[in-house]
Amino acid sequence: MSATVVLPRIMEIGPGALTKLPEIVQSLGGRKVLIITDSMMVSLGYAGEVQALLSAANLHVDVFDGTEPEPTAKSIEAGLQCVLTHQYDLIIALGGGSPIDSAKAIAILGRHRGNIRDYKFPRQVNEAGIPLVAIPTTAGTGSEVTRFTIITDEINDEKMLCAGVGLMPMAAIVDVNLTLSVPPRTTADTGIDALTHAIEAYVSQKANPFSDSQALSAMKLIGPNLKRAYIHGNDLKAREAMILGSTLAGMAFSSASVALVHGMSRPIGAFFHVPHGLSNAMLLPSVTKFSIPAAPERYADCARAIGVANAGDSDEVANQALLDKLNDFNRELKVPTLAEFGVSKENFDQLLNTMAEQAFASGSPDNNPRVPSTEQMITLYQQLWH
Numbered sequence: 001m002s003a004t005v006v007l008p009r010i011m012e013i014g015p016g017a018l019t020k021l022p023e024i025v026q027s028l029g030g031r032k033v034l035i036i037t038d039s040m041m042v043s044l045g046y047a048g049e050v051q052a053l054l055s056a057a058n059l060h061v062d063v064f065d066g067t068e069p070e071p072t073a074k075s076i077e078a079g080l081q082c083v084l085t086h087q088y089d090l091i092i093a094l095g096g097g098s099p100i101d102s103a104k105a106i107a108i109l110g111r112h113r114g115n116i117r118d119y120k121f122p123r124q125v126n127e128a129g130i131p132l133v134a135i136p137t138t139a140g141t142g143s144e145v146t147r148f149t150i151i152t153d154e155i156n157d158e159k160m161l162c163a164g165v166g167l168m169p170m171a172a173i174v175d176v177n178l179t180l181s182v183p184p185r186t187t188a189d190t191g192i193d194a195l196t197h198a199i200e201a202y203v204s205q206k207a208n209p210f211s212d213s214q215a216l217s218a219m220k221l222i223g224p225n226l227k228r229a230y231i232h233g234n235d236l237k238a239r240e241a242m243i244l245g246s247t248l249a250g251m252a253f254s255s256a257s258v259a260l261v262h263g264m265s266r267p268i269g270a271f272f273h274v275p276h277g278l279s280n281a282m283l284l285p286s287v288t289k290f291s292i293p294a295a296p297e298r299y300a301d302c303a304r305a306i307g308v309a310n311a312g313d314s315d316e317v318a319n320q321a322l323l324d325k326l327n328d329f330n331r332e333l334k335v336p337t338l339a340e341f342g343v344s345k346e347n348f349d350q351l352l353n354t355m356a357e358q359a360f361a362s363g364s365p366d367n368n369p370r371v372p373s374t375e376q377m378i379t380l381y382q383q384l385w386h
Helices: 017-027 039-043 046-056 077-086 097-112 184-203 209-231 236-256 260-272 276-294 296-306 315-332 345-350 352-361 374-385
Strands: 010-013 032-036 060-064 090-095 132-136 148-153 158-163 171-174
Touching: 010 017, 017 046, 017 090, 017 132, 017 171, 032 046, 032 077, 032 097, 039 046, 039 090, 046 060, 046 090, 060 077, 077 097, 090 097, 097 132, 097 148, 132 236, 148 260, 158 260, 158 352, 171 236, 184 209, 184 236, 184 260, 184 276, 184 296, 209 236, 209 296, 209 315, 260 276, 260 352, 260 374, 276 296, 276 315, 276 374, 296 315, 345 352, 345 374, 352 374
Parallel strands: 010 171, 032 060, 032 090, 090 132, 132 171
Antiparallel strands: 148 158
């Protein structure tokens, strides 16, 4: 069976890739450009650097820095109004997953109007939006190369998955230099997010030869370098391995989709405001343990790819090594429990059924090698407290 592969038209990858931005913008017909970012990118000087590059090329460029972490349908309205008022012909998304996801939604709504709720999965967003160039500054979401965006519906605290080729950026610039200032906590959370993307793409029921090659390559880069990048933030080789691994993992899951970890993670983020990568990290060991019996060979391949098992190890030995390593990552990277994060157990228990319903509605759990029942999913949620 064939697989659908959609990628940005242009990708510029490597140290110093950012300098190619004016050339890329002009090749896409951009003349009046809006940078969509957040206040952190402004304070670090990255937004100003991008603006200066474009201004030097005689391009009109403005900055909108009002995106929020874990974007909501309401939080993107100001950016959308900015686009509608000034009629920009190209958008640049600069930052982590939240600015890029916000920009994707704004690019679609800026051309086709409506509310982002109108574009929620299973609707396919295949119409083209305003041309978008994505520039990630964290090594985690892979959003610069995916056909997905996640926006929270604040009315019912649901993280909505929107999917379709119209959400794929026209161009992506992957420059390791933009990740050197990422603090340890964000490095850990986004790094585990990227690792989860790679693992889930590889074990997904929609996995294919193309996604397999990207996922395995991503794991080989992320496995040995995640802890190094967390401890030594200025280690350029570790940082470069992480940003490339993140992009490859994004390419993999954009083709093969994510699975149970992501499906269960989104409601935790929506209800309790746990950062996406962090909630993935909380779930990854227990969901992996639950899923291994349905795909032991695939998970053993993951263990070998991240470097915790050898080719001669049995699948059983490799899978135990994988589980041990995932737990080690959470301990070494100081991933908190839900209780340590400040979530109320009583509130969590009251929302278990709703979280399970929302997880299934996203479609991601159906891609898992072992699809849980509602009761099994609730048990997996409850294991977060033990």
